[in-house]
Amino acid sequence: MTKVLILYSSIDGHTKKIVETIKENLDSKNIISLSTINNAPENIENFDKILIASSIRYWKILPVARKFVQENHQILNTKKTAFVNINLTARKTWKDTPETNAYTKKFLLKTPLKPKLTWVFAWKLDYSLYGPLDTLMIKLIMKITWWPTKTPEPIEYTNWEKVKEFARDFDTL
Ligand SMILES: Cc1cc2nc3c(=O)[nH]c(=O)nc-3n(C[C@H](O)[C@H](O)[C@H](O)COP(=O)(O)O)c2cc1C
The missing domain is CATH 3.40.50.360 (Flavodoxin domain)
Structure with missing residues (x-):
């Protein structure tokens, strides 16, 4: 075994x-x-x-x-x-x-x-989990790369x- x-x-x-x-x-x-x-x-x-x-x-x-x-x-x-x-x-x-x-x-x-x-x-993208600074950072990266900066539900990629x-x-x- x-x-x-x-x-x-x-x-x-x-x-x-x-x-x-x-x-x-x-x-x-x-x-x-x-x-x-x-x-x-x-x-x-x-x-x-x-x-x-x-x-x-x-x-x-x-x-x-x-x-x-x-x-x-x-x-x-x-x-x-x-x-x-x-x-x-x-x-x-x-x-x-x-x-x-x-x-x-x-x-x-x-x-x-x-x-x-x-x-x-x-x-997994879940904005509800991140603090304000981390949220800002993730949103910035997502915006630059044309991915969602707002999602009503988490998205699992x-x-x-x-x-x-x-x-x-x-x-x-
Ligand atoms: C604050 C923060 C910083 C991150 N930095 C990066 C990064 O530099 N590059 C990347 O590809 N992913 C980055 N990620 C995405 C994480 O790797 C991803 O959210 C991962 O699913 C987190 O795994 P965990 O839930 O096991 O901690 C970051 C996520 C957060 C919340």
Whole structure:
């Protein structure tokens, strides 16, 4: 039986929803642990496969994820480690792969982590969650790129079929 560890960092909860969907779609014969990076188990070397998931805030992978990867890359690189990145830019289908998403490309270039599998997923737009400054920033970015600056309901740009496809790929890693 494969021991799988899923670690995530999420501010508004969307990355959490994505990793929970991944977990639900993994082979049920796996033994799967899911937790925030802050609550990562001490003994990560006991796992066969590890998934690290983080969203982007202000052009960067969340600091907790960057720190964890920096401190644990030697162990992570000996495992079947995957990395998934969630961000606004990936709502554009021509910017939603590790090769075309600038944040993911930059992170992979700079980090000592060498994931065996990397995927990018698009975000959820929910203006009700952001404080005034963050709302202003998001609206500015959306306006520049001609996307909605007002939505009565949150919009999920995430392609859930792609999330399930990732789960299948991660299973066969
Ligand atoms: C304040 C703020 C800043 C953001 N900065 C970026 C950014 O620089 N680039 C980007 O592509 N997405 C950016 N995003 C989009 C987030 O990556 C997206 O909302 C993601 O779904 C958040 O995941 P979480 O709910 O797990 O925290 C930003 C979102 C917020 C609210």
